[in-house]
Amino acid sequence: MVPVGKDNAAHVEVTREIARRFNHLYGEVFPVPDLVSAETPTLVGTDGRAKMSKSLGNAIALSDEPAEARRKVMGMYTDPNRIRADVPGTVEGNPVFKYHDVFNPNRAEVDDLKGRYREGKVGDVEVKEKLATALNAFLDLMRERRARYEADKGLVDELIVKGTERTRREVQQTMFEARKAMGLAGVYTQLRRKAERSRKPAATTA
Known part of the structure; x- marks a missing residue:
């Protein structure tokens, strides 16, 4: 899988x-x-572009601190035709509400915001503030795990080394099975031994 x-x-x-x-x-x-x-649906960028991308600067990183995540949310693209809070807005295709649908588990709150937004009875600031709260609550668990792993000095290095060694063993076994199935195991062994002999320094005589 x-x-x-x-x-x-x-x-x-x-x-x-x-x-x-x-x-x-x-x-x-x-x-x-x-x-x-x-x-999970593909998230648009915070600037309303079709794709979130770190290189475009329109992404919210999983490692962002609460204040940084909130800052990005408050600067998100919304309905460009809505110039005031009392103007009915469009929910469909609105990046802020797309994020609400994914990250805000309070469905009653989301439905209420959508209804009031369509009617021109809620401002973008309130909608974004509640999104920032929901998003940071979602990211808090990841921040806690990240801090725990960072505090365990040497853990990441150890995992990389062990993972690399395990991968090498798996690759070697897989290549052996593939060569054997193709009838090349014996040929490869001969070539390897020949290469090893050619790399050995020639014996010197006094």
């Missing part, structure tokens, strides 16, 4: 096709991966 975002779904499909072709030609060696895609 491979959890990826929509942008990387095509890569998983290419991997599936390669695994199927290899297995068809040489026998079952590679598991055919299944795609696990999040049902």
Whole structure:
């Protein structure tokens, strides 16, 4: 099972096709991966652009502190045709309400804000303030875990080293199984031994 975002779904499909072709030609060696895609809708950028991107500066990072996250929320793009709080606004396609739908678990509050927004009875500031509160509540658990891991000195380095060593073992075993299925295991062993012998310094005679 491979959890990826929509942008990387095509890569998983290419991997599936390669695994199927290899297995068809040489026998079952590679598991055919299944795609696990999040049902969460793609979030637009805080500037209203179609995609949130760190390089565009329109993203809220999971590592943002509460004040920084609130600052970004308060600067979010909303309904450009709404010049005053008493002007009926558009909820559909409005980035602030898209974020509310994803991060605000208080559905009654969200429905109330949407209703009043459409009627011109609530300002953008209140809508954004409540979004900032909901978003920071969502991020607080991640901030706590991040702080806990940062406080455990050496933990991340240890995980990287252990993960790398485990990956190397998995790769070596997988390559052995692939070569064996293709009838190349013996050939590869011969080539490796020949290469090792060629790298050894020649014996010197007195």
